[in-house]
Amino acid sequence: MSGSHLRLRFLSLLLLCCVSSSTSSLFTFSYPVLDLVACRSHQIQAFTQFKNEFDTHRCNHSDHSNGVWCDNSMGVVTKLQLNACLSGTLNPNSSLFWFHQLRFLNLSHNNFTSTSFPSEFGNLNKVEVLDLSFNSFTGQVPSSFSNLSQLTELHLSNNQLTGGFPQVQNLTNLSHLDFENNKFSGTVPSSLLMMPFLSYLNLYGNHFTGSIEVSTSSKLEILYLGLKPFEGQILEPISKLIHLKRLELSFLNISYPLDLNLFSSLKSLTYLDLSGNSISPRSLRSDLYIPLTLEKLLLEQCGIIEFPNILKTLQKLEYIDMSNNRINGKIPEWLWRLPRLRSMSLANNSFNGFEGSTDVLVNSSMEILFMHSNNIQGALPNLPLSIKAFSAGYNNFSGEIPLSICNRSSLAALSLPYNNFTGKIPQCLSNLTFVHLRKNNLEGSIPDTLCAGDSLQTLDIGFNLISGTLPRSLLNCSSLEFLSVDNNRIKDTFPFWLKALPNLQVLILSSNKFYGPIAPPHQSPLAFPELRIFEIADNMFTGTLSPRYFVNWKTSSLTVNEDGDLYMVYKNNAFGIDSYVYRDTIDMKYKGLSMEQQMVLNSYSAIDFSGNRLQGQIPESIGLLKALIALNLSNNAFTCHIPLSLANATELESLDLSRNQLSGTIPNGLKTLSFLAYINVSHNKLKGEIPQGTQITGQSKSSFEGNAGLCGLPLEETCSGKNAPPTQQPKEEDEEQEQVLNWKAVATGYGTGLLLGLAIAQVIASYKPDWLVKIIGLFRFCF
Secondary structure, X not given: OOOOEEEEXXXXXXXXXXXXXXXXXXXXXXXXXXXXXXXXXXXXXXXXXXXXXXXXXXXXXXXXXXXXXXXXXXXXEEEEEOOOOOEXXXXXXXXXXXXXXXOEEEOOOOEEOOEEOOHHHHHOOXXXXXXXXXXXXXXXXXXXXXXXXXXOEEXXXXXXXXXXXXXXXXXXXXXXXXXXXXXXXXXXXXXXXXXXXXXEEEOOOOEEOOOOOOOOOOOOOEEEOOOOOOOOOOHHHHOOOOOOOEEXXXXXXXXXXXXXXXXXXXXXXXXXXXXXXXXXXXXXXXXXXXXXXXXXXXOOOXXXXXOOHHHHHOOOOOXXXXXOOOOEEXXXXXXXXXXXXXXXEOOOOEEEEEOOOOOOOOOOOOOEEEOOOOOOEEOOOOOOOOOOEEEOOOOEEEEEOOHHHHHOOOOOEEEOOOOXXXXXXXXXXXXXXXXXXXXXXXXXXXOHHHHOOOOOOEEEOOOOEEXXXXXXXXXXOOOOOEEEOOOOEEOOEOOXXXXXXXXXXEEEOOOOOOEXXXXXXXXXXXXXXXXXXXXXXXOEEEEOOOOOOOOOOHHHOOOOOOOOOOOOEEEEOOOOOEEEEOOOOEEEEEOOEEEEEOOOOOOOEEXXXXXXXXXXXXXXXXXXXXXXXXXXXXXOEEEEOOOHHXXXXXXXXXXXOOOOEEEEOOOHHHHHOOOOOEEXXXXXXXXXXXXXXXXXXXXXXXXXXXXXEEEOOOOOOOOOOOOOOOOOOOHHHHHHHHXXXXXXXHHHHXXXXXXXXXXXXXXXXXXXXXXXXXXXXXXXXXX
């Protein structure tokens, strides 16, 4: 892009209606600019009109990468970038297409709903870089794209585009072409790899068939073809792309073992991903068939049964992924002598130990090492001095956790769950971010020194033999998000003081010896600022919960989504930078079963108070938790009715209220909960007809047994008796009951006791005499 350019932040443009010297303080620049000439007013107006076509509440106004740039000589918009900002439909008559001088357009990660590609994109014939990836575009790429003769980069990945290969062959300036994760089909044009400047091609995750034609004169350096795109022979032509540096061929639709000899001609190759393909065992034993330039090698899920000796000669290797194979025996000692090896995953194999001594790893260059889900036995070896993240859960390690980890100053993540470690938790874990020691045989108390620093975000020591109390030093863990101490021997009162932790989202205290009330004094809400998963089952908690107990919980405003990941997994992006992220596991009683929840989603709520001695009424404020998916209050002594407000918990999937002393009828509103897959209200004092909805009548009859007054499906007892209420209450009765319940909450939350409640009821009686009997009854039996 020629000339100097003025960068206007997006927030500034939202505020501008004209441009003058008095508004120049609103501008921010990505670099110094001389001869400042602002965008012309008609360009500002066009941009404002474009912005007004969409919902922009998702825009991050502090994101300096979003905005517009104007050419100083003409004052016209030449660059426009709005990532993760716009929601709505991109129409053919959008003012976007008025910017005929655009050279750079990035509208990736937006939410363009039900939108096909407008052919008007073809009018932006000066565009050099066009990024429309990660949207919801559907249909075919219009033929007008062939007008974009200046285009050097085209990014259309992660949409839902269909049809044959887009007509881009005549765009001779293209250097970067990305069609990843769409639904394109048909054959790849024979002229594609003949394009003179094409160096990056990503066709990963489509439905192309046939072969591809290649010339040794091709300039291609990066090629992604993985995830079942081709049915024909494609490997032999690829061997002619002698300039390749990165090659991704994972999960191809081929029926024969892959021979590494095919890649021997690729002398510049640094990255090779063959995951999900069967590899010829013969080619893994020789050093003649693989480029010595390799830095990253991915062989995940390739059916490998012996450790590949071919790796010995790869002295430049930095990253290996051989997870999810069937390799057995001991991990060879020579592996740790590869001089540049920093990251490796050997997870989900059948290794049973290490060659060499317990110090075999110490002097390796390893920083990230995953070897969970194997059969490794014995003592844990001393970790590399450079280690940053170590995962070795789901093995058979035994003995104490070596104190040598105290000397690993770079260690941030330690994951050793599901082993047989004994002894105490080391005192020196205060600088770690992630500590996962679940399901071992550790004993003693929780070290006071765990929070000497403020870096700890996850602490999971569930299912051990830990005793004592929760150390008050946990208050120093200002970054703590996940705390699980379930299934230990901790004896303490409820830790109200943990609400001072501003980021705590998950608190699991189940199956210990906690006791006393869980409700704050003065009928106050619990008021943990970010709490969304709260499990305190199988303790000795007592007392009642105020109607306002769940008021102002974070989960009342969460938006449910599915962006969770397994804890501590690799993510490989298109540039080959390997990183690890943490997610946490929890054990929860869900849909009537005790299970390990391997994926903790970012935006749901789960509550388990089961197996305690709680009594009184279930708080009406439970209905405020819009993201609640699991609620278990079973095996307590709750009384009165099931809250009508539960019908507002529209994401609810599992509801267990069994073995309490609940009375009244099952609210009809529960049958409207479309995600409700499990409900259990057995062994209470409920009566009347079971609401007849698909989500309820499909349950087992055991979910309703033990209630002498209940009738209707799925129970065998019919509702023809005199005690059966109508299937649906009259609307007026529903409204009146809701008014009574609302008033009861107010009187309970702000009154000073039973006498005040009765006094207020008497005053109201002069205005609402029909309420009086009901209010007195509620105070008498459910206060």
